[in-house]
Amino acid sequence: xxxxxxxxxxxxxxxxxxxxxxxxxxxxxxxxxxxxxxxxxxxxxxxxxxxxxxxxxxxxxxxxxxxxxxxxxxxxxxxxxxxxxxxxxxxxxxxxxxxxxxxxxxxx
Amino acid sequence: xxxxxxxxxxxxxxxxxxxxxxxxxxxxxxxxxxxxxxxxxxxxxxxxxxxxxxxxxxxxxxxxxxxxxxxxxxxxxxxxxxxxxxxxxxxxxxxxxxxxxxxxxxxxxxxxxxxxxxxxxxxxxxxxxxxxxxxxxxxxxxxxxxxxxxxxxxxxxxxxxxxxxxxxxxxxxxxxxxxxxxxxxxxxxxxxxxxxxxxxxxxxxxxxxxxxxxxxxxxxxxxxxxxxxxxxxxxxxxxxxxxxxxxxxxxxxxxxxxxxxxxxxxxxxxxxxxxxxxxxxxxxxxxxxxxxxxxxxxxxxxxxxxxxxxxxxxxxxxxxxxxxxxxxxxxxxxxxxxxxxxxxxxxxxxxxxxxxxxxxxxxxxxxxxxxxxxxxxxxxxxxxxxxxxxxxxxxxxxxxxxxxxxxxxxxxxxxxxxxxxxxxxxxxxxxxxxxxxxxxxxxxxxxxxxxxxxxxxxxxxxxxxxxxxxxxxxxxxxxxxxxxxxxxxxxxxxxxxxxxxxxxxxxxxxxxxxxxxxxxxxxxxxxxxxxxxxxxxxxxxxxxxxxxxx
Numbered sequence: 316x317x318x319x320x321x322x323x324x325x326x327x328x329x330x331x332x333x334x335x336x337x338x339x340x341x342x343x344x345x346x347x348x349x350x351x352x353x354x355x356x357x358x359x360x361x362x363x364x365x366x367x368x369x370x371x372x373x374x375x376x377x378x379x380x381x382x383x384x385x386x387x388x389x390x391x392x393x394x395x396x397x398x399x400x401x402x403x404x405x406x407x408x409x410x411x412x413x414x415x416x417x418x419x420x421x422x423x
Numbered sequence: 424x425x426x427x428x429x430x431x432x433x434x435x436x437x438x439x440x441x442x443x444x445x446x447x448x449x450x451x452x453x454x455x456x457x458x459x460x461x462x463x464x465x466x467x468x469x470x471x472x473x474x475x476x477x478x479x480x481x482x483x484x485x486x487x488x489x490x491x492x493x494x495x496x497x498x499x500x501x502x503x504x505x506x507x508x509x510x511x512x513x514x515x516x517x518x519x520x521x522x523x524x525x526x527x528x529x530x531x532x533x534x535x536x537x538x539x540x541x542x543x544x545x546x547x548x549x550x551x552x553x554x555x556x557x558x559x560x561x562x563x564x565x566x567x568x569x570x571x572x573x574x575x576x577x578x579x580x581x582x583x584x585x586x587x588x589x590x591x592x593x594x595x596x597x598x599x600x601x602x603x604x605x606x607x608x609x610x611x612x613x614x615x616x617x618x619x620x621x622x623x624x625x626x627x628x629x630x631x632x633x634x635x636x637x638x639x640x641x642x643x644x645x646x647x648x649x650x651x652x653x654x655x656x657x658x659x660x661x662x663x664x665x666x667x668x669x670x671x672x673x674x675x676x677x678x679x680x681x682x683x684x685x686x687x688x689x690x691x692x693x694x695x696x697x698x699x700x701x702x703x704x705x706x707x708x709x710x711x712x713x714x715x716x717x718x719x720x721x722x723x724x725x726x727x728x729x730x731x732x733x734x735x736x737x738x739x740x741x742x743x744x745x746x747x748x749x750x751x752x753x754x755x756x757x758x759x760x761x762x763x764x765x766x767x768x769x770x771x772x773x774x775x776x777x778x779x780x781x782x783x784x785x786x787x788x789x790x791x792x793x794x795x796x797x798x799x800x801x802x803x804x805x806x807x808x809x810x811x812x813x814x815x816x817x818x819x820x821x822x823x824x825x826x827x828x829x830x831x832x833x834x835x836x837x838x839x840x841x842x843x844x845x846x847x848x849x850x851x852x853x854x855x856x857x858x859x860x861x862x863x864x865x866x867x868x869x870x871x872x873x874x875x876x877x878x879x880x881x882x883x884x885x886x887x888x889x890x891x892x893x894x895x896x897x898x899x900x901x902x903x904x905x906x907x908x909x910x911x912x913x914x915x916x917x918x919x920x921x922x923x924x925x926x927x928x929x930x931x932x933x934x935x936x937x938x939x940x941x942x943x944x945x946x947x948x949x950x951x952x953x954x955x956x957x958x959x960x961x962x963x964x965x966x967x968x969x970x971x972x973x
Contacts, residue, residue, distance in 0.1 A: 347474065347609055350449065350610065351609075351610060351613050354441075354445055354614075355613070355617070357441070361434075361438070362760050362761065365434065365759070366760065376755075376756065376757075377758055378628045378756065380625050382624070382757065382758065382761055383758055383760040383761055386620075386621040389620070
């Protein structure tokens with residue numbers, strides 16, 4: 316299951332960043348991309364399940380489009396993209412690296 | 424009786440509840456985690472451009488924008504896209520490329536603060552008053568829009584909806600705090616996009632694509648003229664349903680109204696000020712410009728489809744008024760599940776709109792009026808307590824201003840009227856102040872006051888029926904142009920007779936005297952991070968769209 320993998324990954328990333336300074340951990344925890352990604356994965360999965368069980372009447376209402384299913388797939392993909400981006404380039408590390416770079420550029 | 428009621432079920436409510444649990448949960452956790460009110464997020468000038476750019480466009484794409492522009496889509500057709508391609512993109516590019524160096528370079532924390540440095544305390548205080556009135560009026564618009572949706576969903580009378588919504592927002596700001604409000608603002612943007620895209624897809628499939636839409640739209644009361652952005656806007660012979668000539672559109676909407684909004688709006692400029700360096704601050708509005716180019720597809724098209732597909736749409740009140748276009752389409756097309764997503768998006772974005780304006784009101788009243796001019800030198804907690812009272816008072820006053828908003832059949836027109844009175848005069852004062860060293864402190868004050876009063880007087884005369892205009896929007900365009908000329912004239916006249924500020928005090932505040940200590944960091948020198956290229960690209964796409972839909 317996609318979510319399981321992401322939960323594992325997120326726990327792993329949480330552990331990795333545990334030793335990091337508090338500000339960095341906080342930045343990761345509240346990284347918008349993780350929150351958007353998590354919410355969209357959840358909504359996507361729910362919509363896909365609902366969409367698979369949609370009645371003919373509901374599909375007729377949406378002009379014959381399996382809209383719950385398609386929107387669910389779309390949201391799931393968006394969610395995965397955001398999570399992947401967030402874990403590939405953690406905000407905390409990015410901010411720290413920039414601070415270090417800025418500090419090293421200061422004379423003296 | 425034509426009663427419309429959304430057919431919501433438990434699943435839809437669960438989707439709404441999950442959203443608010445997430446947003447409030449973040450607020451709670453953040454409070455425990457970070458003692459210094461989310462300083463890593465807000466300030467420290469540490470944020471990469473993609474975050475500030477997203478926050479920038481999220482602050483703009485609120486519920487009123489969505490409901491209001493869809494209403495315009497039904498009323499004016501394709502010409503509504505003028506609000507975007509003419510009325511937003513050029514101003515966003517101008518803010519990024521021309522004005523940002525002064526804002527960011529002068530290290531001010533807010534828009535009114537810039538006026539204090541450039542002019543005098545009196546201008547600062549006057550702006551403080553103007554901002555507090557305008558934020559509270561716009562909070563009222565959002566509150567009313569929220570009540571409209573509650574009226575739809577639960578059948579509550581509008582007044583009950585307004586009061587309950589105000590209570591919910593107050594609870595939400597107090598419980599979740601500032602961090603909840605900020606996260607909600609960006610999250611709602613994504614949820615509302617996730618709601619609108621499927622809605623547009625389904626509606627377009629139903630009507631037979633863009634071709635089907637144009638065929639049907641020709642036979643509505645708006646007619647063929649409503650399929651063009653500019654055609655039929657010749658001065659003196661306006662047949663385009665937008666009701667204004669291209670002169671009014673380009674100068675009134677495209678220049679004064681939109682430059683006034685985008686370059687001086689508290690919530691918008693604030694986002695760019697938290698960027699990590701000047702390059703990121705410049706790119707903030709430019710990154711926001713790209714989504715803005717395509718948003719007409721998500722709001723104007725549903726408006727037009729609604730006019731075809733929903734019989735008897737129109738009028739100022741009742742279930743079928745223009746403001747209800749999006750809820751009506753959601754009701755018509757979306758099955759349970761997607762319905763919940765759509766509801767979440769709408770509710771969240773009204774909450775964000777009210778919360779953003781109420782907190783801006785609180786900031787302005789506390790830091791720009793109370794602290795410097797009424798009771799200076801008190802300990803910090805005194806101002807925090809005062810701020811809480813200001814928030815509560817702001818929400819209570821918003822209930823009153825929500826009732827004013829309920830008198831407008833088209834919310835976007837009301838908002839444009841507010842901008843023409845409050846933002847356009849501010850813009851002319853800024854523009855001249857930024858480019859003309861000789862403009863004196865008192866010229867700033869009188870230019871702002873006279874511009875605001877003249878635009879307000881015109882609006883009153885229009886409302887009382889003394890002067891007629893082709894549409895509400897036409898009044899806003901003329902009103903903001905009037906404010907522009909009066910403000911400019913007064914600025915020049917007063918500058919002639921009052922003493923200017925010493926030149927050394929203007930360093931970093933005026934064109935030609937910008938502080939250039941900012942070096943572009945190496946990683947921002949790549950071509951796709953060039954502000955000029957981003958800006959020119961957005962302008963080129965906007966121009967191409969204007970030609971395609973001429």
